[in-house]
Amino acid sequence: MKRLATCFIMLAVALSFQAFALVHDTGLTRALDLMGFIREYHMVEIQPIKDETSNHSQGYGMPFDIMGSDVSYKEDKTIGRRIATWTIASTYAPVTIRISATPLKDLGQTSSIDYWLCFRYNYAMFNDAGIASGYNAGYIVVKSDASGGGVEQILDNVSTGAGDQIYPIISNSQDVRFMLDNYSQDVKESWPGGYYSSTVTIEFVSS
Amino acid sequence: MKTKNAACFIVVLLLSIMSIFASSDSTDNSIAIASMTIEAFKEIPTPEGVFNVTVSYEASGSSTQITGLGGVYDVSKRDLSSLDRVFSVKIESNYGDMVKFSFRFGPFVNQIDKSKVIPATYMISSGSQSWSRTVGYWGDDRTYYYYKFIPVFEPNITSATDSQTVTVKEGEVKVVSISWHPEGEQSSSWNRFTGTPNYTPGSGVIPMLGNNNALKSTVYGSLMIDKADYAKIEPNVDYVSTVVISMEVI
Numbered sequence: 001m002k003r004l005a006t007c008f009i010m011l012a013v014a015l016s017f018q019a020f021a022l023v024h025d026t027g028l029t030r031a032l033d034l035m036g037f038i039r040e041y042h043m044v045e046i047q048p049i050k051d052e053t054s055n056h057s058q059g060y061g062m063p064f065d066i067m068g069s070d071v072s073y074k075e076d077k078t079i080g081r082r083i084a085t086w087t088i089a090s091t092y093a094p095v096t097i098r099i100s101a102t103p104l105k106d107l108g109q110t111s112s113i114d115y116w117l118c119f120r121y122n123y124a125m126f127n128d129a130g131i132a133s134g135y136n137a138g139y140i141v142v143k144s145d146a147s148g149g150g151v152e153q154i155l156d157n158v159s160t161g162a163g164d165q166i167y168p169i170i171s172n173s174q175d176v177r178f179m180l181d182n183y184s185q186d187v188k189e190s191w192p193g194g195y196y197s198s199t200v201t202i203e204f205v206s207s
Numbered sequence: 208m209k210t211k212n213a214a215c216f217i218v219v220l221l222l223s224i225m226s227i228f229a230s231s232d233s234t235d236n237s238i239a240i241a242s243m244t245i246e247a248f249k250e251i252p253t254p255e256g257v258f259n260v261t262v263s264y265e266a267s268g269s270s271t272q273i274t275g276l277g278g279v280y281d282v283s284k285r286d287l288s289s290l291d292r293v294f295s296v297k298i299e300s301n302y303g304d305m306v307k308f309s310f311r312f313g314p315f316v317n318q319i320d321k322s323k324v325i326p327a328t329y330m331i332s333s334g335s336q337s338w339s340r341t342v343g344y345w346g347d348d349r350t351y352y353y354y355k356f357i358p359v360f361e362p363n364i365t366s367a368t369d370s371q372t373v374t375v376k377e378g379e380v381k382v383v384s385i386s387w388h389p390e391g392e393q394s395s396s397w398n399r400f401t402g403t404p405n406y407t408p409g410s411g412v413i414p415m416l417g418n419n420n421a422l423k424s425t426v427y428g429s430l431m432i433d434k435a436d437y438a439k440i441e442p443n444v445d446y447v448s449t450v451v452i453s454m455e456v457i
Contacts, residue, residue: 042237042238042239043239044239044240044241045241046241046242046243048243048244048246056248062245062246062247063246063247063248064246064247064248065247065248065249065250066247066248066249067249067250071247083245084243086241092237101245104245104247106249115245178245189438189439190438190439191249191438192249192435192437192438193248193249193250193437193438194248194249195246195247195248196246196247196248196249197244197245197246197247198244198245199242199243199244199245200242200243200244200245201240201241201242202240202241202242203238203239203240204238204239204240204241205237205238206237206238
């Protein structure tokens, strides 16, 4: 019984580190996010990056100028402006990720602007011995869709050995990048000035 | 007792652990959802836009003159959605001339990229014109005459669009008002004038104008840019619109 209690105390101490780590972000204190799981665990988080410079000249984050060259259309959809980070963690594998995004609209709802988002991911793979055997790095590209459609992608982390052992998927603070769809300059100039917004939704489902 | 305490401790720990996980909205055993709002903007360039309004003229006849007078207007200082005087043209013609005006209006042209134009709507109305005063003249009766002249258009131009030429009905250059005072009176005391010169404003023959019987006035024009076109205005770029006014003596 003593051993069991000690075990729980150690677990509680470890979880407390995570809880406190979230609030230590000032002064000289340096925080470390410890992520631990008990049995099945599933989480997704997207963290917007704020550009709080007076003229939004930071070069990344939001809000951004839709007329800027850093958000203009390019063939390579993975190199848009960095606007957020996202984290996924799961003890399920494989998992299905569904991402949808509504078009950007001005306050008067007179303009609807389509765009592309690129969600990068990167998580460790393991072999049957439980030793990290490399990384699964890639990206999910999604185009905004007024009808609510999106993309769906399956991420897996099953060892390639005979054991077929399932390992956690942990992709931490990876980039979310933005670029406009392919619009002509004339069309861009016809958009009214002002504030634009849209919503991105990520759904993380165990398969 | 020790066993009971340990059991209580375990329950408390389990509840604590559960509460830590329950505090996160994004945590669920089978599904997790997160969302974010994308925020963007497009600069409203009108506070920095500057319009140059240039007026040119096409004179016709030696006795008829038109001189242009344009202006530079910072759109941050005015509301272009309301019609207002934004350009003026000085005209001069002889008393008694029959004249016919025509106006040709241009769009605002981006001075860096001439292919970019912004449509404009123009207005020139007789009712919005100001009185113009000729130089005073001492007549043979030693009365000081002071003439007032207003250009009259028929019909008024109320909604001419760019690239459109508008011709108004010809009219006679005539004086519509005259003031006078005898020699020795102060101009500020015109209301106390005595005597009646042989003249009825707007008709008949006005008293001698000497060797110079030209009447001068100013035609004021207004324009409007649709608010929907504001977004097309590029910051720190001059836009020039040209209005050509022809006055023909017939």
